[in-house]
Amino acid sequence: MKARSIIPIQPEPGSKLLPAQRAAVRAAVDRHRETPGALLPVLHAVQDALGHVPKDAVPLIAFELNLSRAEVHGVVSFYHYFRQQPPGRHVVHLCRAEACQSVGxxxxxxxxxxxxxxDYHETTPDGAIxxxxxxxxxxxxxxPALMIDGQLQGRVTPQRFDQLMARARVDAEASA
Incomplete structure (x- = not known):
């Protein structure tokens, strides 16, 4: 008598996502599926909706776009713009271009x-920034310039940075 092979049941891609996250990923894919090179627009839409690209979204995006998980993960991890963890309540972008470097x-x-x-791509322990x-x-x-939640700030000194961060922390505590 031959032994039967047991085929393990694979969980549905993205089944570990919360329902709202899963819906956001599916909406992003549906909106951009027919776009040539759909992966980048899908990832941008997912991050816009969720604040980051959850690791559990990768299998669902790959399945929906008929890509490998490695392809999707490779793009998410290659581009620093895509966050794989939820951001703090405030996101601070510091300019690293030569013009800003020349002035501090x-x-x-x-x-x-x-x-x-x-460091860059990290969030303060309190989740504020x-x-x-x-x-x-x-x-x-x-x-030197920076942007806090889309608000541009110029001629930022270390002292002004501290003032801006103090204000951001107050705002973060108020919204928590």
Whole structure:
């Protein structure tokens, strides 16, 4: 008598996502499925909807776009823009372009990392602030520049950075 092979039941892709997350991923895929090179627009739409691209979304995106999980993961991990963890309540983008560097951005970057206690792509332990690099904010004449939640700030000194972060922390506590 021959032994039967047991085929394990595979969970449905994305089944570990919360229902709202799963719906957001499916909506992003449905919106961009027919777009040539749909993966990047889908990932941007997922991050816009959820604030990040959850690791459990990767199998669902891959399945829906007929790609391998490795292809999707490779794109998510290659581009620093895509976050794989939820961001803090405020996202701070520090400009690292040459124009800002020439007027103090390197010192501002060191100060920001030290005062927040995080590196780029990390969130403060209290969940208030995520620090991200950006390579030009188009505010070259007013460098060093940063952006907090889409609000551009120019001529940012370490002291002004501390003031902006104190205000952001107050706002984060109020919204928590």
């Amino acid at each position: 951005a390197v010192a501002l970057e060191a100060h920001a990392k030290r005062s927040l206690g995080v 995520t620090l991200e690099p950006v390579y030009c904010l188009g505010n070259c004449a007013l460098g």
